[in-house]
Amino acid sequence: MSDQPSTDLREAVRSRYAEAARAVLEPRPGITAQCVESSAPGSCCGSSATDSCCEAGSAAEAVGGFGESLYREGETDGLPEEAVLASLGCGNPIAVADLHEGETVLDLGSGGGIDVLLSARRVGPSGFAYGVDMTDDMLSLARANAAKAGAANVEFLKGEIEALPLPDASVDVVISNCVINLSTDKPAVLAEMFRVLVPGGRIGITDVVAEDHLTPAERAAAGSYVGCIAGALSRAEYLDGLAAAGLADASVTFTTEAAPGMHSAIIRAVKPAAR
Ligand SMILES: C[S@@+](CC[C@H](N)C(=O)[O-])C[C@H]1O[C@@H](n2cnc3c(N)ncnc32)[C@H](O)[C@@H]1O
Numbered sequence: 001m002s003d004q005p006s007t008d009l010r011e012a013v014r015s016r017y018a019e020a021a022r023a024v025l026e027p028r029p030g031i032t033a034q035c036v037e038s039s040a041p042g043s044c045c046g047s048s049a050t051d052s053c054c055e056a057g058s059a060a061e062a063v064g065g066f067g068e069s070l071y072r073e074g075e076t077d078g079l080p081e082e083a084v085l086a087s088l089g090c091g092n093p094i095a096v097a098d099l100h101e102g103e104t105v106l107d108l109g110s111g112g113g114i115d116v117l118l119s120a121r122r123v124g125p126s127g128f129a130y131g132v133d134m135t136d137d138m139l140s141l142a143r144a145n146a147a148k149a150g151a152a153n154v155e156f157l158k159g160e161i162e163a164l165p166l167p168d169a170s171v172d173v174v175i176s177n178c179v180i181n182l183s184t185d186k187p188a189v190l191a192e193m194f195r196v197l198v199p200g201g202r203i204g205i206t207d208v209v210a211e212d213h214l215t216p217a218e219r220a221a222a223g224s225y226v227g228c229i230a231g232a233l234s235r236a237e238y239l240d241g242l243a244a245a246g247l248a249d250a251s252v253t254f255t256t257e258a259a260p261g262m263h264s265a266i267i268r269a270v271k272p273a274a275r
Contacts, residue, residue: 006184006185007184009184009225009231010134010184012225012226013182013225013226014134014135016036016037016226017037017088017111017135017137017138018135018136018137018138019036020033020034020036020037020086020088020138021033021086021111021112021135021137021138021140021141022137023035023036024082024085024086024112024141025082025137025140025141025144032085033085033086033087033088033112034088037088037226037227037228038227070087070089070090070091070092071087071092071118072092072095075092075094075118076114076118078149079114079117079118079145079149080117080144080145080148080149082112082141082144082145082148083112083113083114083117083142083145083149084114085112086111086112086113086114086138086141086145087111087112087114088111088112088177088178089111089114089115089177089178089206090177090178090206090207090208090228090256090258090264091177091178091206091207091255091264091265091266092177092206093107093115093175093176093177093204093205093206094115094118094119094122094175096175096204096205096206096266096268097119097173097175097202097203097204098204099119099122099123099127099173100122100123100127101122101123101124101126101127102123102124102126102127103123103127103172103173104123104127104128104129104130104170104171104172104173105119105120105123105127105128105129105130105171105172105173105174105175106129106130106131106132106164106166106171106173106174106175106196107119107129107130107131107132107175107176107177108132108161108164108174108175108176108179108180108189108193108205109132109133109161109176109177109178109179109180109182110131110132110133110138110142110156111131111133111138111141111142111177111179112138112141112142112145113131113141113142113143113145113146113154113156114145115131115175115177116129116130116131116142116146116154116156117129117145117146117149117151117154119175120151120153120154123153124153125152125153127153128153128154128155129153129154129155130154130155130156130157130166130171131154131155131156131157132156132157132158132159132160132161132164132165132166133156133158133159134158134159134160134161136158139156139158142156143156161176161179161180161183161189161192162183162184162185162188162189162192163188163192164192164195164196166196167196168195168196169195169196169197169198169199170196170198171196171197171198171201172197172198172201172202173197173201173202173203173204174193174196174197174201174202174203174204174205175203175204175205176203176205176206176207177205177206177207178206178207178208178228178264179207180205180207180233181207181208181209181228181229181231181232181233182225182226182228182231183231184231186233186241187241187244187245190241190242190244190245190247191245193245193247194245194246194247194271197271198271199271199272199273199274200270200271200272200273200274201270201271202268202269202270202271203247203267203268203269203270204266204267204268205266205267205268206255206264206265206266206267207232207233207238207264207265207267208228208229208232208258208262208263208264208265209232209233209234209235209238209252209254209262209263209264209265209267210232210233210234210235210261210262210263211234211235211261211262211263212234212235212236213261214234214261214262218261219231219232219261219262222259222260222261222262223259223262229258229259229262232262235252235254235265238250238252238265238267239252242267242269246271246272247269247270247271248269248270248271248272249268249269249270250267250268250269251266251267251268251269252265252266252267253265253266253267253268
């Protein structure tokens with residue numbers, strides 16, 4: 001998917017999302033987290049609100065981005081503005097995961113915390129929502145947002161989604177919003193999801209997924225790695241990876257076309273219950 005060594009790619013991802021977090025933490029005219037995410041290095045975001053880097057952004061943006069309104073009307077009411085401004089997802093994993101009161105939820109690559117805060121509301125005081133992210137500025141933003149929201153049942157942990165800082169069988173539901181495509185070791189992420197889920201637990205994820213006929217080179221030509229396009233798995237690769245990790249009843253459903261042959265998608269699967 002890219003010729004760059006994986007450590008370089010990971011650092012490029014971390015640096016891009018640190019910049020996106022700072023666009024919210026230290027607001028400047030015309031610079032949004034979304035345009036930082038999608039722009040070419042060094043070209044982002046002019047110094048005035050009229051100088052929009054997003055016009056020169058990725059292929060995803062050229063065809064309308066990942067969907068203007070990922071969340072239902074009113075769904076984000078009452079959240080800190082900074083959590084909404086930092087939203088960089090490609091779907092709504094909360095809607096996908098069908099969360100219930102009392103459940104423990106884990107969000108992989110939690111960014112500014114929007115999906116963790118929404119999950120915390122859904123699971124209520126008897127439930128708990130964790131977010132894991134590797135980028136310090138994103139963690140600072142998410143923790144500030146949790147404090148502003150007065151959310152007592154959330155925690156943001158520093159870590160990589162390929163080596164989750166949580167014990168085996170400790171969460172009921174794994175969610176994630178437009179992050180797994182950014183991982184340089186996707187089999188490790190899928191294995192970690194399996195490990196931390198309780199038997200009978202489930203995943204409800206949104207991610208960018210390629211049509212099966214697109215080669216890695218064609219995916220790379222459709223957009224950048226840090227912009228969530230080039231690193232996307234194909235649907236067949238996703239399904240094979242979920243099965244190899246031990247997850248069952250898997251499905252990958254395309255929703256919005258983000259670039260030619262590349263889609264926002266909903267991914268569901270369950271960890272088989274122990275016998
Ligand atoms: C596209 S943003 C999505 C953020 C959030 N899920 C949302 O919907 O707004 C990707 C986030 O994943 C984090 N991330 C990317 N790769 C990661 C990895 N391997 N381990 C942990 N976090 C990662 C980045 O720091 C960033 O905050």
